Amino acid sequence: MQDSAVQTSTLQPSTVRTLPTVEDVARVAGVSRQTVSNVLNSPEIVKQTTTARVVAAIAQLGYRPHASARRLRTRKSSTIGVRLDPMTNGISGSLLDRFLHALTEQAADRDLRIMLFTARGFGGEIDAFSRLRDGADVDAFVLTSTVHNDPRTAWLLDHDFPFVTFGRPSGVDDLNDPLHPWVDVDGFSGARQATQHAIACGARRVGYIGFDDESTTALERRAGWASESADQLGFGGTELDALSLAVVDGVPQGNAAALRLLRLPDAPDALVCASDSLALGAMMAAASIGRTGLPVIGYDNTPVADAVGLSSVDQPLDLVAESALELLFGESGSTIISRTHSATDPMHRLLTPTLVVRQSTQLARVEDSGSPVAGNHKES
Amino acid sequence: MQDSAVQTSTLQPSTVRTLPTVEDVARVAGVSRQTVSNVLNSPEIVKQTTTARVVAAIAQLGYRPHASARRLRTRKSSTIGVRLDPMTNGISGSLLDRFLHALTEQAADRDLRIMLFTARGFGGEIDAFSRLRDGADVDAFVLTSTVHNDPRTAWLLDHDFPFVTFGRPSGVDDLNDPLHPWVDVDGFSGARQATQHAIACGARRVGYIGFDDESTTALERRAGWASESADQLGFGGTELDALSLAVVDGVPQGNAAALRLLRLPDAPDALVCASDSLALGAMMAAASIGRTGLPVIGYDNTPVADAVGLSSVDQPLDLVAESALELLFGESGSTIISRTHSATDPMHRLLTPTLVVRQSTQLARVEDSGSPVAGNHKES
DNA sequence: ACCAAGAATTTGAACGATCAAACTTTGGGT
């Protein structure tokens, strides 16, 4: 090794830079490979003085563990797979994106990585599961937009592969099955808060525009509105039916539905909507027939809601992400915790959304400023 | 139910399933490790009959190469790193998301993966570069929202690490530097098309609401509008200045700017905007002062534009993604092509956007149908 | 029948890390 002297004496600015390995660190620190490894992975079993020397050597060489080598040996990838939905369905698509962002940040805190993939249909997604699992590319999946009797969770349960869903299971899946961890945001509470707020704004007949389908989401949001309306305003089933409509999600649909409701003899004096798209349509409908001050509340707190000053129910996506990781990896750490049927703690989290109040529900109280929707004229 | 007792003794649905390796495939096919490897990586050097046997064995065992082992040996990760921007800036944030989606899909076609990361500031991002590079986690980076004299590209060039930017370089970087590959969408053309369309709708004084900053994007979009206005309508610099405003991106800003322009003595009879946010604000402003039919054109074709029926300039994000990969990996394949200063072909692509025409520029021509999107105050 | 040259295949080593077990040191208790 006498040529090491030569090597250092000659400056070689950008030759093929070979990355340092544990071996190199060990040599510099005067310890063995394994001790270096221990400093990194089990610091508690290494003597303080030794640790210090190793840490110094690591810093000196700028050493970083080779991710693939580590993965090969430990048989874990420290990577989570997330499918990027094929159809970013309009305005609400950004919900997934914001969630993805929160997830990436939370994951980084635990030294976990997020790997994306796309697939066509559930079948394609399951193929992707299989590919990524077999290639040891990911340790777990995070599923979004789950459906009734979701075939994906069935497959994952069947193949005993770790996952967590954003959205509670429905169908044959048991809500309390410890093998099916899930995180969800309480739509009942969200719709209830929205309704409550509408009432606080002075509304006595709160209308509701919801989704056409029979998803859990659709049902519980409507139930939240119905429950609050019943409790506070004393409405019964028939009256509630008259005050609500179920349509396909979208701005034009929201517009049309709002017009229908607002032209009723007993028109609602506020509108709670199951999405910001619907609410945006509703706002425009209200404006178009001169009912500018009508309180309208949306759902999901998308960027559009912020942009147009629409009050909206906000889902705590960072908490969702945090909880998802907690269910997969425990309080901290990056090792999948294996589940058993006998697990005691509930393997799910139901989070509570918050209402973000904006101009769309404040105009009723202030003077009409002439520029209803996104007006920036402050009256002083 | 009845076999629950038996289940444990006989059936073992989920014993520890060991994944098959090349060795297993080789044994079944009656060949050696390396031959299996060759079938996968260099099919042309293996005899047809042997290939057939190996392929059969692979299918039979459901073999898939272990990604990490392969990466360790080949010293490449087949993974591209993308930073998820910390601030999903409102409506336009979805542009990045749509790009991300396109990129993920294109990458999948080449057996490449997308890995996400977040970082705070450019410094943080460069740290992340360093980490991901040293850990051999990624083979290249795709950068978005580049800025003038971007420190990130400087670092990457300095450390000789492959990357491509979505957005042409500006500053000390050379547009034609073969070491700095980039893809961009021609904003000049986009704004020009928008203006052209406005004129085709009958406008004779097309106004422009653009960005306040001095980014390439801001400059070229305005230039596109100015150029077309000069050519077709014969406006000079002073007149153009009077017809345009530069503001911060956002719906309220668009609203305010539009009001200012529309209240001028020589008010514009159409508005071209540098973003959908601005355009949305402009639409609302127009509606609020009774100029419902005013043609308004946005930029980026975000979901909101679709939702509210706003004509908008669409960036071909799938092409951008495809081009980005092409610059990194060549026509096909998943191996980084190394660049030299002497490269002949230009290491960049300038793509042309297309205008998507919607109701916001059609109302002028059709009869008021009673329920247009953003209000239906009749003017006559 | 022989040989050379190319085609096809096999073998040993390596990628960089961690695991499991073996080994060495330390610190009391007797």
Add this chain to the structure above:
DNA sequence: ACCCAAAGTTTGATCGTTCAAATTCTTGGT
């Protein structure tokens, strides 16, 4: 001084793949 357990450290093997070199099999010309 001795021994033992606990603490700390090292050694050999291994994860699954591909590289580089060695080996065997073909083929065709003489």
